[in-house]
Amino acid sequence: MKKLINDAGTVVSDALAGVAAAHPGLRVDVENRVVYRASGPRRGKVGLVSGGGSGHEPLHGGFVGHGMLDAACPGEIFTSPVPDQVIEATKGVDGGVGVLHIVKNYTGDVLNFEMAAELCAEEGVEVASVLVNDDVAVRDSLYTAGRRGTGATLFVEKIAGALAEEGAPLAEVAAVAADVNARSRSFGVALSPCTTPAAGKPTFQLADDEIELGIGIHGEPGRTRAAAGPAREIVRVAMDAINEDLPLSGETLVMLNGMGATPLIELYVAFAEVDAYLREHGARAARTLVGNYVTSLDMQGFSVTVCHLTDELTRLWDAPVETPGLRWGR
Amino acid sequence: MKKLINDAGTVVSDALAGVAAAHPGLRVDVENRVVYRASGPRRGKVGLVSGGGSGHEPLHGGFVGHGMLDAACPGEIFTSPVPDQVIEATKGVDGGVGVLHIVKNYTGDVLNFEMAAELCAEEGVEVASVLVNDDVAVRDSLYTAGRRGTGATLFVEKIAGALAEEGAPLAEVAAVAADVNARSRSFGVALSPCTTPAAGKPTFQLADDEIELGIGIHGEPGRTRAAAGPAREIVRVAMDAINEDLPLSGETLVMLNGMGATPLIELYVAFAEVDAYLREHGARAARTLVGNYVTSLDMQGFSVTVCHLTDELTRLWDAPVETPGLRWGR
Amino acid sequence: MDTSFFLAWVDEITRVVAAERDRLTELDAAIGDADHGANLDRGFTAVRAALAETTPASPGALLVLVGGTLIRKVGGASGPLYGTAFRQLGKTLGDAGEVSPAEFAAALEAAVDAVRRLGSAAEGDKTMVDALAPAVRALGAAAAEGAKAAEAFDAAARAAEEGAAATVPLQARKGRASYLGPRSVGHEDPGAASTALILGALRTVGAR
Amino acid sequence: MDTSFFLAWVDEITRVVAAERDRLTELDAAIGDADHGANLDRGFTAVRAALAETTPASPGALLVLVGGTLIRKVGGASGPLYGTAFRQLGKTLGDAGEVSPAEFAAALEAAVDAVRRLGSAAEGDKTMVDALAPAVRALGAAAAEGAKAAEAFDAAARAAEEGAAATVPLQARKGRASYLGPRSVGHEDPGAASTALILGALRTVGAR
């Protein structure tokens, strides 16, 4: 394992110091591990708080800023944050009209955010939560912890963030967040495992002619192992899984997301196949993102996330956003 | 080698198809391998053309758009483009007041752009060239091909692009480009080699406790091999090399650039060290970029580029830009 | 058993968790996200630090402090779950200065119920509950028969170890391992393994 | 030597470049950017495609076409350099239908001068010039002594091979390898190696 770090135990706080130095638009409480907008809460605006394990950068800290999150709580690498962080963040962004927690559906994230929400409610801050669970590789049944939250998290943060920026009330912001999640599906593929600094070795082994299908964003193996093949075929597997779950049609918002160590040129090769697949199925990539957005440390691979748009969602997607990881319109 | 591609021979055109599908603001001539702004040339505006081998994405195609390049010519992976591409692009962006070629200082890039420039001049298009050579790992002497062009290319493209957008004449645009280059210095470090699709295996071997210091962006080994160490020490080596060449002071524009396979969280860890180094030396990171901007396929590692700012350069850096790889102000 | 007994237990847990940290993380790498060892190690290191600052007045207060610290420092699934377990254990013991094996057995039962409520995992779902539940039963039975602490804790530790080992052939239905479906079969659940360590620590201290 | 002789030369270059593609790329991986084999293979494949469309009327026209195609298809340093070399070779030969060894030797000298002008590399800089220059001298000497084509080309090929081998101990002063400084020592220059292949192909065809 070779990592550009000082010490496996201080990666998260060292990185937060870097985030603070790099982005004057953010205020980073390194001690309590919360990333805020430097501008602070706005009276009358619903606050948006998200968080989760670190190692998925730019998610979530890179999406704090105008038109998106008000605060992010980074946990240890691949470990959900603790309730204290979420409480601190929630109180810190409260503009008097409530706070939305955007929580990816993992047992740890759910439990820690729930504990925090209860305590915040006791202290008089109104909190609503949206659970993101877009990963079609996991069956949402009694026999699993339910679908994982992956790429759609970014869509939820952006679109709910835009609506909150317009001054919509908490219930509406929570509703659009839930709607975006309901309209989104993801599927991920790994060409290589990743290595956490703490473990110091890859989370699994893959032969040179094997890939993992249906992976999440925590270096876990996928549902199945398959033979490596051309991008065209791998993308087809991912898109078939998405299409079977929620048939593709009409205008879509599509993210071709790199897992952290895949060259951008390869992501574009894959995106060309995604685009061709959508056309074949009578759908259109009306809005697109291609790049590293919801990563898994140094994993090679990608995920595709498709959200079925409405005019209103497109409008909110297009609204100005100013964060380290996503910026347009200002 | 595992790559998300269809075929080693078609990577560049397959990726260009993806670029075309992902970015409606671009017009991609896949056949002739030129990426243009969809809006076409603007009468009275100096055109900016850059290019070079592929494998460095988002450089250069990702920097085509308002406020930056008018066209980019992607060559094969790590191979400079051919004159035909540059000629096509130059003619295609000519707004009647000349075109600036932004050329990284590699023998191949220089020769191919020179041939193209000669032919364009013969056909009546005024062409000026700026050579980017910011890499302090290479001594600029009779005994080398001169300093390589690396990270400063992005600074040159952004700042010269902003001036061109304001309608400045070719001579002024070329002068500011040369000035940015003269004020910029870079140094790169590899934690791992990269693998080109054509070669199919890593360009060099590194043990688990070794790094390469003074690398370029083509997977070549660096000037020296050293023992791996904490980010703090590695960054110090890079910053010392930069500081010895052009002593740090005052306001700077700093890019902490990932080589393609380094997690963003690690880049932030390194950036914190860069920031600390600058403060120690009485300089300040007034403007910053942290992320994958000038990459080397799937290489792990980073480069730092520092540009000494003036008020005018800061103003041009802050001017609106709208490209796939860099966007603000619109 | 008094506060110093439970302090010794916490010390012993801290020691074994640190010693077994890599094994726990490897178990988690196979069917989870490779952080369980680091999570618990961080948590109990923080517990030790907290105990260096204050000495709680009773076993109950001590265990509430342990639980609260785990909740505040661990994160992940195991932080709230173990944190809740220790807090419930402490709360149920109240402020008594001395705790009998039977009282401890009853409190542990309450703790495991709290874990079950929070995580809604049943036995057989391949989680820490598969080690906790049999341990509680063994402890309760031993206490009901009037066993000494050393014997009762030995029974509980053995039951937890057997419960952890019995997770190997199961397919996970809760936690991250459930994402793997049938591929989760053949691996020991990391949380069940850490439960076995925690009850093993109780045996060690009980045998002194 | 007529057009068909040079056509055969080009065919033979195409064949050996394809066969040695990986070796050239490996040489380039060691001190460059691992593309020299792919570059030349792409270039000569394009040359073959161009020749399938038109048959040039003279050796000169053929070689100008080869050079132009290399410039248009190869890129990198070697594209303009080899392209210029072939173009200059063709231009110097003019539109003569038959070429003598002496005429070819003179044209090759002009070609190598053009490469030197374009790349401003001198002998000893560890580039293709280190194979081209001795080959031109050997060819010129043989032609001046009135050697047959077969003998003259054999001398040129041997000189190129020796020149390429002699680049191994050199420190590069031009091209990417120069970035490596002293670390470029101990490796054969890929461009010198491909020059040896190109002149080796001339020998092969001359010996038929």
Ligand SMILES: Nc1ncnc2c1ncn2[C@@H]1O[C@H](COP(=O)(O)OP(=O)(O)O)[C@@H](O)[C@H]1O
């Ligand atoms: N719903 C649940 N109920 C009980 N225990 C659970 C549940 N989900 C997970 N666990 C336990 O937590 C362990 C994982 O802990 P840890 O790795 O620290 O957290 P995370 O899964 O968030 O990375 C699992 O091995 C399992 O024993």
Ligand SMILES: Nc1ncnc2c1ncn2[C@@H]1O[C@H](COP(=O)(O)OP(=O)(O)O)[C@@H](O)[C@H]1O
């Ligand atoms: N200035 C120069 N003059 C002559 N030959 C050169 C010069 N620079 C590079 N070369 C030759 O080009 C070869 C590299 O070609 P190639 O790998 O195709 O291009 P690139 O270096 O652009 O990747 C070198 O091995 C060397 O022989």
Ligand SMILES: [Mg+2]
């Ligand atoms: Mg975890």
Ligand SMILES: [Mg+2]
């Ligand atoms: Mg090259």
Ligand SMILES: [Mg+2]
């Ligand atoms: Mg875990």
Ligand SMILES: [Mg+2]
């Ligand atoms: Mg090369």
